[in-house]
Amino acid sequence: MANEMKKVDAVIVGFGWAGAIMAKELTEAGLNVLALERGPHRDTYPDGSYPQSIDELTYNIRKKLFQDLSKSTVTIRHDASQTAVPYRQLAAFLPGTGTGGAGLHWSGVHFRVDPIELRMRSHYEERYGKNFIPEGMTIQDFGVSYDELEPFFDKAEKVFGTSGSAWSIKGKVVGKEIGGNPFAPDRSDNFPLPAQKRTYSAQLFAQAAESVGYHPYDLPSANTSGPYTNTYGAQMGPCNFCGYCSGYACYMYSKASPNVNILPALRQEPKFELRNNSYVLRVNLSDDKTRATGVTYVDGQGREQVQPAGLVILSAFQFHNVHLMLLSGIGKPYNPITNEGTVGRNFAYQNLSTLKALFDKNTTTNPFIGAGGAGVGMDDFNADNFDHGPLGFVGGSPFWVNQAGTKPISGLPVPTGTPNWGSKWKAAVADTYTHHLSMDAHGAHQSYRANYLDLDPNYKDAYGQPLLRMTFDWQENDIKMAQFMVGKMRNIAEAMNPKMIIGGAKKPGTHFDSTVYQTTHISGGAIMGDDPKTSAVNRFLQSWDVPNVFVPGASAFPQGLGYNPTGMVAALTYWSAKAIREHYLKNPGPLVQA
Secondary structure (H helix, E strand, O other): EEEEOOOEEEEOOOOOOHHHHHHHHHHHHOOEEEEEOOOOOOOOOHHOOOOOOOOHHHHHHOOEEEOOOOOOEEEEEEEOOOOOOOOOOOOOOOOOOOOOOOHHHHHOOOOOOHHHHOOOHHHHHHHHHHHHOOOEOOOOOOOOOOOHHHHHHHHHHHOOOEEOOEEEEOOOEEEOOOOOOOOOOOOOOEEEEEEEOEEEHHHHHHHHHHHOOOOEEEEOOEOOOOOOEEOOOEEEEEEEEEEEOOOOOOOOOOOOOHHHHHHHHHHHOOOOOEHHHHHHHEEEEEOOOOOOOEEEOOOOOOEEEEEEEHHHHHHHHOHHHHHHHHHHOOOOOOOOOEOOOOEEEEEEEEEEEEEEEEEOOOOOOOOOEEOOOOHHHHHOOOOOOOOOOOOOOOOOEEEEEEEOOOOOOOOOOOOOOOOOOOOOHHHHHHHHHHHHHEEEEEEEEOEEEOOEEEEEEEEOOOOEEEEEEOOOOOOOOHHHHHHHHHHHHHHHHHOOOOOEEEEEEEOOOOOOOOOOOOOOOOEEEOOOOOOOOOEOOOOOOEOOOOOOOOOOHHHHHHOOOOOHHHHHHHHHHHHHHHHHHHHHHOOOOOOOOO
């Protein structure tokens, strides 16, 4: 029989960026807050202690900081006619686990959002007509505007210690000479730190992009360009470009993480408690299913515990938020046949394409140098910064060279036709490793009726609960966009005069391949919006059905973004927390009337 714990004001499920932000905001509001994290305790020490932390075999190959798929995973299939099978080996995407979640192992690319992508369907219908959006594409508006979120983007950047080059501040252009992005929306304040130094690869990309008429800019990076003390009093050291960001805990305290930037302040809060190794099984509901009474979880000793709470925050990785809602009976599960229901709807990913330019020995790029968020990008083909009308696809893509540190095991590009092993392979590696660069088209992935999440009828996790099932494949729109973007990106690559360009776009008929890493930018499934018939949470990330449950995270995105999701997740979480503090706590109940 489960043991019942002492009631708390708020229980937070998952302690990554969203969970840490919510914990800080709610303790500031005077609430007793308990965070439950399924994974072990992690921190810069010992997980980021030098030199053990810069170990590619342990972290990138054996995946030390990532989810243990033997206990819980997802099943995957391409369409509803197939039987899904479990994702048993981490490859395509890498959910984090432990204190900090994916916020400990992320790279540090810290964007805001293009305002157009917040009103995606409305914008496309206004500019191109309703018939332009393909049959079966289910994109929709977020229900919140950039102007509403701007103060929270600013707040998050000051917490993260973000480095970057602004274009305009309060309507005044300031970024023409310093690497700003002319397509960026206006800001209320500058970045906390100036942009990081450009690697040689980034310099080559910037020169080539300018030579073909585009507008390169410094990537916004949550890797510090200098020493910094954030708004919570947490201190950060300057990044030394060691090249060990994505998949690693930063030993320099230079990469923003919940562990470095928020947890030190929360440790001073007597109203806050973090319990690691606490695997939440479900949200407990009242008999009429209209109110959460707390959660049930399994602790580190395998004992089942009931944790009563007045407020439940689901702030885990995208998959886990959706999974818990389905297991708990919060919201109506999505039915792709009838296109009804909300939980599991609008699952989306990232439409990534990569080219690698190989140079002769006169061009040395030193790819082992790097920082997770450092680089140069361009937005000429992002969002709707170009005319989609004659192209026949929805969505855009930033391009960039983001040299995060090319590793000696996994980062060995060789020319097309090179054997996979042996002396010729070794010679090719020696010829290309320090003489190449990689560039990405980081495409926004759209949501479709055919791509969705539900509970698997055949497979269960270590606790006897159905696994989450992922029905997902690339659609015709994705292929069209990828081919267009790679063609434009190839023009930039050719302007660098390499001896060879390798890589390319998806071909028609290409299926999603779960065995090759792409990104961990997974979104949707518990999406926000203005209509409870097509969204699981309202514009403040509050469940339409159970108003004392809030669900921050990328699960709220109605479709994927061209940019990395972390900056948007942080801003939305601060936006939601403000609504809880200023409105919900004073008058508990729905913040938006259906």
